[in-house]
Amino acid sequence: MNTVFRKLQVSVTQQAFVLNQALTSCRATPSIQHPVWTAVNERQYKTMPTHGIGRWRHLLPREAPKKKKDRHQMKEILAETDTAYGTLNVKVSGYDMTLVEHYSQYIHNLCNRLGIKVAESYALPTKTTEVMLMQEQGTKMFVDAVLKTHSRVVQLSSLNATACPVFIDVLLKNQPEGVQLSVQEHTEADFHARFKGRPELEGLMAQMGN
């Protein structure tokens, strides 16, 4: 209660102070017909105490403008330390796309929940396999089925050695039928395998080398 009264008193005195100041300023310049109004710009609320209260972008560190070439730079491949594994690729592959995608989403969500940092999550190109059967009467092979192998990769940047058994246990318990799971270290070759080859460039480089 006391604090409330004290605040009221303080605000009352402050208001009185402000009013006094305003009155004195008005009395000081009675003749001038407010030339200040025309000189100032339209945004008169700059004098509001809360002006610029929502500004936050000036508090962020300066970022260099992104160039288009940077998008294809490889992220750092971490090496393993004594207590954590390096960059790992968890690859999920199978014939049924819904199962594969849902399982890779499950892995990603599980990592988020367990606090395992996920560096990247991407898909590798689909590989199509044609199953050819021999015809019953005759020697010609005919196409029996077309199987497509889909694969998704979840790249983990650092996996704690204590979290690893729990993580892999949960993954294996929830692995659906028909889906293969493989955990490998990430290498530069893996990264470059994702890009399309450029035969003309390679030809020219070979010529230059020769």
Added chain:
Amino acid sequence: MAAPCRRMASRSLLQFLSCFSRTAVGNAGFRQFSSTSVCRATLMTQSVTARARSPWTLMAAVCLQRFPVISADCTPIEQQFRQMMRQMELEKSLLSDHELRLLEDAERMSRKQADDYDSDEDDDLGDQEIVLAQDLEDSWEQKLKSFQPTPRVTADTDEDLTSLERCLADSLFLLAEQQVGEGKLWLLPQTRWQDGETLRQTAERALASLPAAGLKATFLGNAPCGVYKYKLPKAARTESTVGTKVFFFKAVLSDSGPPAAPNAPLLWAKKSELQRYLKPSYMMAVDRFILGL
């Protein structure tokens, strides 16, 4: 303290390049584990002079599990939802190539049977006129009928606690009856830690010392997943031994080898059955890391 904890990730090279696949080919009931052999970093045994003797005897136990082979049956709500989603997807879907071909063939047949049929008007389809889509469907139906799937649940094998084929939809854990102190107790296979080896090697030794030969397992990581502390009753305590600490390591069964002798004190139990065999305080410690998914 007493047990040296080596670099946790020193065996990682071997662990990593391992591929788990879940296909029906190969041993029924086991995941195919393929691990490429990479040269393991040899662990140098560190000689610690004047190591403080701890009053606890250390043991390492292995929690060997066989993962479920088939997915569990859906609950009634899941079944109803699945049926509803299937119906919705069917109603929203478009016709596939095969179904379009069926319709075209049916339409062509009806045109051929009409009186004023002019065969020159039709496009030349060749093979499609000889082997109709309906014939293909019939041949596929025949093949499906000759396929016999194995039954998912076999009541007989489910009762047999020592068989590995029981309860294909759940994960099973290996229990062994071992001599502890005076009496025999059912617990996860354990053995005593010796100087100069890591706890994980102790756990591997515990697995190898079981009467069931040929149990091949892949250990998940070098870090233990649980610990159980047991203080001896006051009468048995001396200055050097106050009790035992058991560290548990998780391992996944990759190959079972020849079946064990029927008298071997081993059994495979589900998580819900563990309570019948384990002591309550031990069960509480084990419950924390055994996942009942």
